[in-house]
Amino acid sequence: MLALAGHLPSREEAIRILRSVGCPDNVIRHCLRVAKLATRIARACLRAGLSVDLALVEAGALLHDMGRARVRGIYHAFVGAEMARELGLDERLVRLIARHTGGVRPSVAEEMGWPPGEYAPETLEEKIVAYADKLVEGRRILPFEEALARLKEELGPGHPAIRNLARIHEEFKPIMGGELETASSP
Numbered sequence: 001m002l003a004l005a006g007h008l009p010s011r012e013e014a015i016r017i018l019r020s021v022g023c024p025d026n027v028i029r030h031c032l033r034v035a036k037l038a039t040r041i042a043r044a045c046l047r048a049g050l051s052v053d054l055a056l057v058e059a060g061a062l063l064h065d066m067g068r069a070r071v072r073g074i075y076h077a078f079v080g081a082e083m084a085r086e087l088g089l090d091e092r093l094v095r096l097i098a099r100h101t102g103g104v105r106p107s108v109a110e111e112m113g114w115p116p117g118e119y120a121p122e123t124l125e126e127k128i129v130a131y132a133d134k135l136v137e138g139r140r141i142l143p144f145e146e147a148l149a150r151l152k153e154e155l156g157p158g159h160p161a162i163r164n165l166a167r168i169h170e171e172f173k174p175i176m177g178g179e180l181e182t183a184s185s186p
């Protein structure tokens, strides 16, 4: 596949990339749903006067799980980021993919040969994709509290992602209002 250095793929290109790297259909369906929700959150941020790169949010949401073509578990975030880098994609996408889990225990990054760190979402685009990803469960959009409870069960108490996502939720609550509760499934 040809990709320009620092390239930000269009929606169609991003979907082609998911297929070409061998992402299973269920992962692609999940990515499409996350992209739908993430772009809705991004538009709400724009309406609130925040500066958001909508194209980066959409491409990031579509590609956030590309690492699942190769590995399972938390490592898929770093593997996906490395795949994006190998494809010559925009470094902002590489970082977004690495941070989309909401945070890792620093030992995970080290095991993957990445500089040690928590990999908390930092930019608004990174936060939007990490947040949307946690809310999408199959065809449903979970209430945040339910998504957080599931995450606590999965990751165990005291995991950095739980704290980071709770902060992101507080940041988005006034922007989204009740919009997510009334949202139809993605």
Ligand SMILES: [Fe+2]
Residues within 6 Å of the ligand: 064, 065, 076, 100, 101, 133
């Ligand atoms: Fe993921």
